[in-house]
Amino acid sequence: AHFPPGPPRYPVLGSYYATIKPGESKPNLFWTIRKFAKDYGSVFGFYLSNTPFVVVTEFEDLKEVLKRDELAARGPNEPGNRFRPGWNTIAKVDPEVNKGRNPGVIGGNGRYWKEQRRFLLRNLRDFGFGKSSMEESLQDEAQKLIKFLKTKSDKPIDLNRTMNISIVNALWGILVGERLELTDPKLLKILTAFDELLRGNNGNSSLARLLPFKSMALWPGFKHWTGFEAARKVFEDLQNFVKPYIDEHSSTLDTDNVRDFMDLMLLEVKNCKDPESSFFGETGHFALFNNMIDLFIAGMETTSSALLWTILYMLHYPDIQARVHAELDEVVGKDRPPSLDDKPNLHFTNAVLLESFRVTSFVPMSVPHYALADIKLRDYVIPKGCVVLPSLFHVMYDEKHFANPKTFHPDRFIDESGHFVDDERVIPFSIGKRYCLGQSLAEKEFFLFFAGLMQQFEFQRVPGAQLPPYSVDEVQVKGILRSAPPFEVILNERQ
Numbered sequence: 001a002h003f004p005p006g007p008p009r010y011p012v013l014g015s016y017y018a019t020i021k022p023g024e025s026k027p028n029l030f031w032t033i034r035k036f037a038k039d040y041g042s043v044f045g046f047y048l049s050n051t052p053f054v055v056v057t058e059f060e061d062l063k064e065v066l067k068r069d070e071l072a073a074r075g076p077n078e079p080g081n082r083f084r085p086g087w088n089t090i091a092k093v094d095p096e097v098n099k100g101r102n103p104g105v106i107g108g109n110g111r112y113w114k115e116q117r118r119f120l121l122r123n124l125r126d127f128g129f130g131k132s133s134m135e136e137s138l139q140d141e142a143q144k145l146i147k148f149l150k151t152k153s154d155k156p157i158d159l160n161r162t163m164n165i166s167i168v169n170a171l172w173g174i175l176v177g178e179r180l181e182l183t184d185p186k187l188l189k190i191l192t193a194f195d196e197l198l199r200g201n202n203g204n205s206s207l208a209r210l211l212p213f214k215s216m217a218l219w220p221g222f223k224h225w226t227g228f229e230a231a232r233k234v235f236e237d238l239q240n241f242v243k244p245y246i247d248e249h250s251s252t253l254d255t256d257n258v259r260d261f262m263d264l265m266l267l268e269v270k271n272c273k274d275p276e277s278s279f280f281g282e283t284g285h286f287a288l289f290n291n292m293i294d295l296f297i298a299g300m301e302t303t304s305s306a307l308l309w310t311i312l313y314m315l316h317y318p319d320i321q322a323r324v325h326a327e328l329d330e331v332v333g334k335d336r337p338p339s340l341d342d343k344p345n346l347h348f349t350n351a352v353l354l355e356s357f358r359v360t361s362f363v364p365m366s367v368p369h370y371a372l373a374d375i376k377l378r379d380y381v382i383p384k385g386c387v388v389l390p391s392l393f394h395v396m397y398d399e400k401h402f403a404n405p406k407t408f409h410p411d412r413f414i415d416e417s418g419h420f421v422d423d424e425r426v427i428p429f430s431i432g433k434r435y436c437l438g439q440s441l442a443e444k445e446f447f448l449f450f451a452g453l454m455q456q457f458e459f460q461r462v463p464g465a466q467l468p469p470y471s472v473d474e475v476q477v478k479g480i481l482r483s484a485p486p487f488e489v490i491l492n493e494r495q
């Protein structure tokens, strides 16, 4: 009775029909939530088959619900969870909240998730998320990218894949202590396949919700149609990619010489004596395996896309680009790369980066949460078993706080004395108990790569070529991400 307002619900389909944009053939969730927010208000609900969804769009409401333990959870992902190595081990810890979930930090709940998240946050930070060793590692990778791009300057180039690999490489170096070649064919294959999957180009996973039994989505007649076969293949490739690193690290593990993050995690599993723990034995081994896959997935497309979007904004606004160049020349000069110590003095550059996060709204509906119990919000009840989509997009495009929200305008974060002013409503990493675990890394990486590239290059439009739009009305959200549209750019080396 207290379910939030929304479209009518019908047997079997729920409100499936209302989530298909006219002229399209499969549900378009981003279009749906923008339309429903206008039709039904700031909290609304609908059903896809018999799964209830609630969308929360106001900042204050999100602050309230995302700090609740009952919503710091993910829902079941059956049968897709079966594509993960050791998929059934997660249910050994806190089975009530972990049955049917993906093993690994992104999909886990309860004790499993708390232990794994705490471990990852603490140790990735110690291993460099925030420390200077991390900065060095990111600097190295940024300089490698700049060197590579200098061989490509003065002619049109699509930066997408190169940027992607460079960013993955920085992360992979921290995790397993090894750098990959920018042209590694295995990695290229995985990145391309995963890109397709994220963009939802391989099928219609929402259709799987309409099947009477979940396992039918894996049947020969359905698995291509629903995209499950493509997902299975990508996870198989990812697994084959990660496994040799685990084998090699296990066989050369030395307690007195911890080489990288993977060593730390292997030691934690080796030393764990508590059979209830998520680090114990086989469960711990597969938690490590899946965490590596999770970090790879989460770190791959995100930061590189943030960079691509920002370069696109620079092409749209050459005057803004010139101001960033001028600031970098004055604060950093040309004889050394920009460092994290420079960041507080680069006011306009910080404003550009924050505005880029805001306008891009890269994960506009966040990663879906799941209600483990009934949750009261205003006069409504978010029922147990409900999928909750926190609309980060609505917060970052709220006209009451951001004038002309669809326009890229970094000066909104600069005060009268020319200083950068942060804004708590720019929440690309979400908020609350489950906020992005890689936020600290991503922010540093974004800054070092962007400032490094801007110090060395001027980004120019390709003469005669149409520059793609950036507006949220024109660039579609595919899957759960708002990836940059493809474009080419000319890199001019700055003197």
Ligand code: HEM
Residues within 6 Å of the ligand: 105, 106, 107, 117, 171, 294, 295, 298, 299, 300, 302, 303, 306, 362, 363, 366, 367, 368, 428, 429, 430, 431, 434, 435, 436, 437, 438, 439, 441, 442
């Ligand atoms: C521009 C870059 C990035 C953006 C915009 C971003 C955004 C997000 C968002 C919106 C979530 C969902 C939070 C929620 O459920 O409420 C998330 C989760 C997560 N992100 Fe990121 N992310 C970025 C980069 C990274 C990087 C570089 C890593 C790791 C190396 C990472 C690792 C994760 C993980 C592990 C989670 C799941 C956390 C959990 O469930 O406890 N992210 N991210």
